[in-house]
Amino acid sequence: SDGPHVDVCSSDPCANGATCVEREDSFTCLCLPSYGGERCEIGRPHPWATWVLTAFLLLGDAVDEQTCxxxxxxxxxxxxxHVPKRETWLDAEQHCRSFNGHLVSIVTPEEQHFVNSHAEDYQWIGLNDKMVENDFRWTDATPLQYVNWRPNQPDNYFNSGEDCVVMIWHGNGQWNDVPCNYHLPFTCKKGSALCGPPPEVENARMYGNRKERYQANSVIRYRCHEGFTQRRSPVVRCLPDGRWEKPQVECCELELFSVARLCFSFKSSLCFKTLSRSAHRHSS
Known part of the structure; x- marks a missing residue:
């Protein structure tokens, strides 16, 4: 039979006022904002230090035709x-979208190391299963082809919506699923390439003023000309590689406008009478 239950948190193993959460044969320390480390024993630098580091690294970045x-x-x-401001997962994602980006997606071990090396704390990444439990997806729609889960994760431990994923900087950047209402720093990501003017769509025009350059993840919307009805999605997105999505929208001529155009071509009085009766039926 199983031995007596041992309360692993009774010895108060977490430092600096952290909360101890019991796990199966182990425990996790939930650190206060100013601390990190496995047991919250490491003091976290002031957020401005991260900004200084970011600026310093930016100056050393090689310049090419596609810049940030x-x-x-x-x-x-x-x-x-990297944004040191602590926000909920949803607010962090909205913050990134305001920059035409998303919470970071991780595709390779090299990218994983790069993102983790710029943090001194837990941080949000774009992975989540908010739509379907255990179906984890990136917010920027990148296919899930690389994972770096902590052992025995994801586990939905609190059983109350551990739908969002954090990167644990002191654990080689391994991932853990936690409740989305935690307040944590985060990293935004977007493509470096710019898109040119959006593609033309027959019998349609785009909303707003046409620009020569668009940031990655920018979205524009088409509007069909008068006398045409819209089919399919009217929006296209600037992809991270500098190409626009192929427009799906179709602008189809309304039947009455099509008949009217024929009437004008033939200048037939009978045709106009038929059109008038048809228009009356449609309006009644």
Whole structure:
């Protein structure tokens, strides 16, 4: 039979006021904002130190034809911004979207090391299973092809919505699923390439003023000309590689406008009478 239960948190193993959470044969320390480490024994530097480090690294980044905006760091064709401000997962994702980016997605071990090396604390990444339990997806729609879970994770331990994923900087950046309402720093990611003007769509125009350059993940919307009806999605996105998505929208001529155009071509009075009766039926 099993031996007596041992309360692993009774010895108060977590330092600096951290909360001890019991796990199976182990425990986890939930650190206060100013501390990190396996048992919260490491003091975390002031957030401004991260900004200084980021700026310093940016100055040393090689310049090529595809560059990142000021304050962002380029790595393997993408741009990254580490934000030390502590926010919930959803607010962090919205913050990144305001920059035309998303919470960071991790595709390779090299990218994993790069992102983790710019943090001094737990941080949000874009992986989540908010839609379907245990179906983890990146917010930028990148396919899930690389994972770096902590042993026995993900586990939905609190059984109350551990739907969002953190990168644990002191544990080689391994991942853990936690409740989304934690307040943590985060890293945003977006493509370094810019898109040119969006593609033309027959019988449609785009909303807003047309620009020569668009940031990755920018979205524009088409509107069909008068007399045409819209089919399929009217939006396209600037992809991280500098190409626009192929427009799916179709603008189909309304039947009455099509008949009217024929009437004008033939200048037939009978045709106009038929059109008038048809229009009356449609309006009644």
């Amino acid at each position: 905006e000021e304050g962002w760091i380029k790595f393997q064709g993408s741009c990254y911004l």
